[in-house]
Amino acid sequence: MAKGMIRRLLLPQEDKFYPMFEDLAELISKASHILAQVVESAEPCKKEDSIREIKLLENKADDIVHRVMDALDSSFITPFDREDIHRLASRMDDVMDNINATAQQILLYRPGRLAPQTLELTMVAVRGCEQIRIAVMELRNLQNRSKINDACIKINELENIADDIFHKMISDLFSYEKDAIELIKNKKIMETLEYTTDRIEDVSDILKTILIKGA
Amino acid sequence: MAKGMIRRLLLPQEDKFYPMFEDLAELISKASHILAQVVESAEPCKKEDSIREIKLLENKADDIVHRVMDALDSSFITPFDREDIHRLASRMDDVMDNINATAQQILLYRPGRLAPQTLELTMVAVRGCEQIRIAVMELRNLQNRSKINDACIKINELENIADDIFHKMISDLFSYEKDAIELIKNKKIMETLEYTTDRIEDVSDILKTILIKGA
Amino acid sequence: MAKGMIRRLLLPQEDKFYPMFEDLAELISKASHILAQVVESAEPCKKEDSIREIKLLENKADDIVHRVMDALDSSFITPFDREDIHRLASRMDDVMDNINATAQQILLYRPGRLAPQTLELTMVAVRGCEQIRIAVMELRNLQNRSKINDACIKINELENIADDIFHKMISDLFSYEKDAIELIKNKKIMETLEYTTDRIEDVSDILKTILIKGA
Secondary structure, X not given: XXXXXXXXXXXXXXXXXXXXXXXXXXXXXXXXXHHHHHHHOOOHHHOHHHHHHHHHHHHHHHHHHHHHHHHHHXXXXXXXXXXXXXXXXXXXXXXXXXXXXXXXXXXXXOOOOOOOHHHHHHHHHHHHHHHHHHXXXXXXXXXXXXXXXXXXXXXXXXXXXXXXXXXXXHHHHHHHOOOHHHHHHHHHHHHHHHHHHHHHHHHHHHHHHHHHHOO | OOHHHHHHHHHHHHHOHHHHHHHHHHHHHHHHHHHHHHHXXXXXXXXXXXXXXXXXXXXXXXXXHHHHHHHHHHOOOOOOOHHXXXXXXXXXXXXXXXXXXXXXXXXXXXXXXXXXXXXXXXXXXXXXXHHHHHHHXXXXXXXXXXXXXXXXXXXXXXHHHHHHHHHHHHHHHHHHOOOHHHHHHHHHHHHHHHHHHHHHHHHHHHXXXXXXXXX | OOHHHHHHHHHHHHHOHHHHHHHHHXXXXXXXXXXXXXXXXXXXXXXXXXHHHHHHHXXXXXXXXXXXXXXXXXXXXXXXXXXXXXXXXXXXXXXXXXXXXXXXXXXXXXXXXXXXXXXXXXXXXXXHHHHHHHHHHOHHHOOOHHHHHHHHHHHHXXXXXXXXXXXXXXXXXXXXXXXXXXXXXXXXXXXXXXXXXXXXXXXXXHHHHHHHHOO
């Protein structure tokens, strides 16, 4: 029996992973958009409802990640390498955790002002999460490989842009900010945002691995 | 020959792991109590003898962890999964390292004052270490599963309490502390303490895994 | 057929790993020397050319690490455990990343002055990288085990020296530095340097493992 036929017969079994990854990608993308609204606002630390909503999305993402891991334990057949499923779920979870951490730090630290490039860096994260969503939606159908590949290339470009913005931000912050406590607050929020974009690149790396193995 | 009989015949071989884990749990619990005495004192950074004692306990714990790893390399039969033994020892070591790091930071940074909730958070760590000790003492006898399970539930509850205290601490610190250097000192000490409670939860997660696999 | 003979027959295949590790060790050692020149200068943040050169060396090291990983994927026979090759390359990469991070932080933060012991700690890193180079050059010829062993012992001694310098630096910094922003800059640079020496010790640990397994 051809491998393709076995695959098709068993599809319902392996099929359950796709909707979970798709839901996870939607949650991440949604959270990144809400974060951008928070950062954009005149008084970010007063956007308590939005920050609470991000926390709720993060809880939902946690639940999905647990369900992915449970499904992995109970499945004989998986649509791609078990290890890659584990890693994709974990790294997507990391992206969500860091979007949430950025929001929580804004609430906790109550910075008097956010550095001007904070929104710029947040928008890079938003665009990265959007590319994750696009790529994850194509996982069901690895035939359409170029879409996933294009998304990964865009994420790499975004990561380079993020690095440049981050370095400029930190360098600027240390030259203009004379209030040490405001500097501490802004530096930490910037670092968490930049760490978020690094985690988005980790997701892209796993997607590339899945693409190569599925070739 | 039944699996149970093989186990019993080989017990002396696998038995050596339990006393090492028990010693490790005792050392961690002891170190956490000494840390609480340091934090409680009027001038924590003057408790140099206590801080040195914590360092000695950490060295002893390192020795035990090395002995666990050596025993793992030379044992055919282990009382539970090799990987879980490795992880339990490593994560218990992490708890100890972070208790010690908190103490060393108090000595190095010499904070003028510790934030009022520092003792509260330390006591959560003390109670978590006590639950680790209780659970580890029951490992020899997995029949008494409910005691380990109860300890893990308590550690989870403690971790939630720790999170709440930590968030309140950081938020308070940024609103009352106008001396940036004192803020840096206290923020770092709080973060290390909070990181310690996270590591305690990691130990609990492994204990739960061991419990499930041994079911 | 004796194991030794099989080894000799297959040598060309496994042989390709040695030059890559040797190149990596040379790059790390070179980068550490340039970092020392930066730190030593009267105005470190003006040594932009040197800092850029360190970045270029880091890029070259990245390329080699990727080539090691590719070679690992396509090789049946490896000169030592696949996992240890992977770890040795990754940990050497970490050393390079942290030398580069230290240099970049000097450029970004533009500290008004570097703490006096910064050069001292940098020189410990330089000597550690030199010992890595010595040990890696001997990997081809595991017969000469004592040279690798001696290098690992020296790295351990250096790590203890680094710890002492670092603790003294941090303690001094908090007692003399009254400018919070200068304190933040220097503290972060010191921490990255100290983290670099920790990563050097990680390399030494893997070299010891390779030595033991090859016994």
